[in-house]
Amino acid sequence: MSDIISIKTPEEIEGMRIAGRLGSEVLDYITPFVKAGVTTGELDRLCHEYMVNVQGSIPAPLNYCPPGYTPYPKSICTSVNDVICHGIPDEKVLKNGDVVNLDITVIKDGFHGDNSRMFFIGEPSQLVKRLSEVTYECMWLGIAKVKPGAHLGDIGHAIQQHAEKNGYSVVREFCGHGIGRVFHEEPQVLHYGRPGTLERMEAGMIFTIEPMINAGRRDIRHMGDGWTVKTKDRKPSAQWEHTVLVTETGYEVLTLSAGSPPPPAFITEAQAAVAA
Ligand code: MF3
Ligand code: CO
Ligand code: CO
16 A cells, blocks of 8 residues: 555546446345345345446455455455454345345446445344444544545544444444555545544545444454454444545545435535535
8 A cells, every 4th residue: 555645536536436326336236135034145146246247347355355365255245243344245144133234346447436334134123223323323424524624533533422422332443445446545544533633635535434333342353264353242233334535625425326325414404504
């Protein structure tokens, strides 16, 4: 990784808009299949076929191999219940009460679109429902901090505050990341921190915000497959992810499509106030 944060050209931004929309549309496509009885391997196969055969996009995770890792063997990540991130699709059957994060990254014309959503199988427990809601709010509170001149620490602080206020904890070993022609590039976008610290944002930067929030303690453990990360206390974890562009006046979320859940009311109310 280079230690400078790239500023995307207008042409690169256009490519990232397309990749971002396609990444979100894979989540739209798979939504009706995420129900009791399906295996995570089947969800992977369906997403792979859709990306390759319908979109003409490339699943970025497949064979992805950062330093110190083995090549990732599948096309999406499926993180169930106490899996924090990087769950590998397999023959595991989803059952009522499970909660799963599907993390999709497509490559289109060389550009990456990275996003994830939470899905409930049947009726979730009150705990898991609230955890997922708070995590979604955390992501959007972070996004709302994005504008030129603001600091990356502002994002982390907003996320950490909201998570901890609700009695949850923030995973520290994984963070958001710059993204473009490269899957993971500078900067690191921490989901905890202090306002006014770390790099200043500039128009044309593109990065993800993808808080992993644990119902219990923040401690993690690595599974023997080289990828899967779980909570140490076996309590559930939630994650939502968007890819975001810093604009001249604020932000543009790139990973949006017809099926994206609406932003929380505090976002739409703030937008209405600006428009008035
Ligand atoms: N999509 C994940 C992220 O948000 C990265 C997954 S890497 C993989 O950064 F190899 F596990 F797919
Ligand atoms: Co990401
Ligand atoms: Co992702």
